[in-house]
Amino acid sequence: AERARLAAATGPGRTADGHPVRLLANIGSAADLRPGAEGVGLFRTEFLFLDRKQPPSPEEQTAAYAEVFERAEGPVIVRTLDAGTDKPLPFLGLPEEPNPALGVRGLRVDRLLPDVLDAQLAAIAEAARATGADVRVMAPMVTTPAEAAGFARRARAAGIAQVGVMVEVPAAALRAAEVLREVDFLSIGTNDLAQYTFAADRQHPALADLLDPRQPALLGLIEACAAAGREAGKPVGVCGEAAGDPAVAPLLVGLGVTSLSMAPSCVPLVREALARLTLEECRELARQALT
Numbered sequence: 229a230e231r232a233r234l235a236a237a238t239g240p241g242r243t244a245d246g247h248p249v250r251l252l253a254n255i256g257s258a259a260d261l262r263p264g265a266e267g268v269g270l271f272r273t274e275f276l277f278l279d280r281k282q283p284p285s286p287e288e289q290t291a292a293y294a295e296v297f298e299r300a301e302g303p304v305i306v307r308t309l310d311a312g313t314d315k316p317l318p319f320l321g322l323p324e325e326p327n328p329a330l331g332v333r334g335l336r337v338d339r340l341l342p343d344v345l346d347a348q349l350a351a352i353a354e355a356a357r358a359t360g361a362d363v364r365v366m367a368p369m370v371t372t373p374a375e376a377a378g379f380a381r382r383a384r385a386a387g388i389a390q391v392g393v394m395v396e397v398p399a400a401a402l403r404a405a406e407v408l409r410e411v412d413f414l415s416i417g418t419n420d421l422a423q424y425t426f427a428a429d430r431q432h433p434a435l436a437d438l439l440d441p442r443q444p445a446l447l448g449l450i451e452a453c454a455a456a457g458r459e460a461g462k463p464v465g466v467c468g469e470a471a472g473d474p475a476v477a478p479l480l481v482g483l484g485v486t487s488l489s490m491a492p493s494c495v496p497l498v499r500e501a502l503a504r505l506t507l508e509e510c511r512e513l514a515r516q517a518l519t
């Protein structure tokens with residue numbers, strides 16, 4: 229029992245019967261990196277650029293990414309800028325909106341300012357080349373397969389081979405199979421996916437019950453994404469806060485997701501929670517929760 233406990237305390241994520249589940253880290257800069265995760269599942273790049281009036285120079289961007297790529301263990305999934313609503317980026321100079329959560333945020337900023345994405349993709353590709361790291365990119369707030377295709381084309385043109393999108397909008401989850409035809413992987417952002425599924429502001433304390441990740445409607449969308457990934461033979465992870473909750477993580481595994489990305493401090497607890505249950509037990513938890 230002691231040996232099992234120690235094995236569960238370090239090493240790759242797996243269920244009690246050995247089914248692998250990659251345990252990845254959510255970070256905002258190199259300072260957030262800790263040993264123990266199998267890679268970075270969500271590098272929130274906007275945190276490098278909050279509170280700035282001037283856009284970062286290409287060299288500055290490349291240096292910030294290279295620092296993370298050099299120090300991270302395993303692959304790094306970089307999320308392109310997720311500006312808007314809860315993450316204002318003054319240097320973009322975006323107009324104020326009456327309904328910011330439903331407005332020009334995430335990948336949608338590209339409709340107004342296409343140069344920003346191209347500059348960022350070029351800096352990511354340059355930092356990847358300079359460090360030799362395994363670097364992948366994904367876009368936030370993707371809604372349609374056409375948006376996924378457009379992002380993938382631009383990222384591949386910049387020289388980045390592995391391209392994914394976040395599933396944060398119900399429309400993308402409902403068309404997960406079509407979205408997956410355009411990209412190499414999906415990463416489900418349950419924070420925003422819950423907000424948009426339940427039409428409930430993710431920061432509103434009075435609506436916390438609606439935002440509970442165990443709501444069957446949300447779990448059903450996650451299950452649909454996982455099924456589409458299985459069918460396509462492509463990975464589907466979760467990178468919202470739910471992935472780092474040891475009470476929810478086994479359920480997500482039971483729904484079929486292949487990786488969980490979370491705050492680095494959550495990794496040991498989630499590893500331990502998974503090591504206690506077989507895949508079939510996780511599936512049973514998922515079946516119960518869905519009903």
Ligand code: PEP
Pocket residue numbers: 270272310396416417418419420421467468469
């Ligand atoms: C999410 O929406 O679940 C997510 C991981 O992205 P963020 O919390 O940065 O919006």
Ligand code: MG
Pocket residue numbers: 368396417419420
């Ligand atoms: Mg989000």
